[in-house]
Amino acid sequence: MKLIIINGPNLNLLGKREPETYGHKSFEDYFSELQFKFRNVELSYYQTNIEGEIIEKLHRAAEEFEGIILNAAAYTHTSVGIGDAIKAIDTPVVEVHISNTFSREDFRHKSFISPVAKGVIIGFGLESYDLAIQSFLNHSK
Ligand code: DQA
Numbered sequence: 696m697k698l699i700i701i702n703g704p705n706l707n708l709l710g711k712r713e714p715e716t717y718g719h720k721s722f723e724d725y726f727s728e729l730q731f732k733f734r735n736v737e738l739s740y741y742q743t744n745i746e747g748e749i750i751e752k753l754h755r756a757a758e759e760f761e762g763i764i765l766n767a768a769a770y771t772h773t774s775v776g777i778g779d780a781i782k783a784i785d786t787p788v789v790e791v792h793i794s795n796t797f798s799r800e801d802f803r804h805k806s807f808i809s810p811v812a813k814g815v816i817i818g819f820g821l822e823s824y825d826l827a828i829q830s831f832l833n834h835s836k
Contacts, residue, residue, distance in 0.1 A: 696736050696831065697736075697739075698737070698738055698739070698760055698761065698764060699739040699756050699759075699760045699762075699763055699764070700739070700740045700764045700765075700824060701741050701742075701749060701756070701764070701765045701767075702740070702742040702743075702766050702768070703742075703743065703746075703749055703765075703766060703767040703768035704743075704745075704746075706766060706768050707742050709721055709722045717794065718793070722740075722742070725821045725824070726738075729828065732825070733832075746770050746776060749770065749777055750776055753765075753777070753781060753788075754780065754783075756786065757784035757785065757786040760786060761831070762786065762788075763789070764824060764831075765789070765791070765812075766791045766792060766823075766824075767808055771790070771792070772805050772806065772807070773807070775807055777807060778807035778808055778810070778811055781811040781812065782811045787813040787831075788813060789813055789815070789816060790806065790812040790814070791815075791816045791826075792816075792817040792818065793818075793819075793821060794818060795817055795818030796818070797817070797818075814830060
């Protein structure tokens with residue numbers, strides 16, 4: 696199975712950024728662990744801080760991958776464009792968040808992605824990505 700993880704703004708700073716909220720591990724290190732654990736999955740990873748690049752990656756990924764795992768980070772709460780891009784493609788998108796956005800500020804309770812996502816996994820730390828991969832594997836059986 697071919698899956699891609701798309702991470703949005705500031706997630707390139709994982710490990711350094713607000714470690715009390717997001718932990719001490721870089722995403723690159725965690726991604727290596729995921730590749731090792733899910734050796735049977737063709738896993739790709741893309742990160743950008745730019746909203747339009749997330750949209751373009753969603754369009755392209757739809758041609759190439761069977762599933763998309765998206766942490767749009769702050770754009771989750773603001774981006775009509777990313778929501779529309781997900782609506783425009785047929786490939787299923789699972790929304791993930793590291794922190795429990797519902798236990799944080801009110802503005803993080805709104806998501807433009809949740810209504811158009813296949814499912815949502817929130818608040819399990821980096822393990823949210825692991826659970827998203829498992830959800831794709833379980834549903835492809
Ligand atoms: C986040 C939650 C967002 O509210 C925040 O802007 C992020 C990360 C998470 O994974 O917990 O950058 O998407």
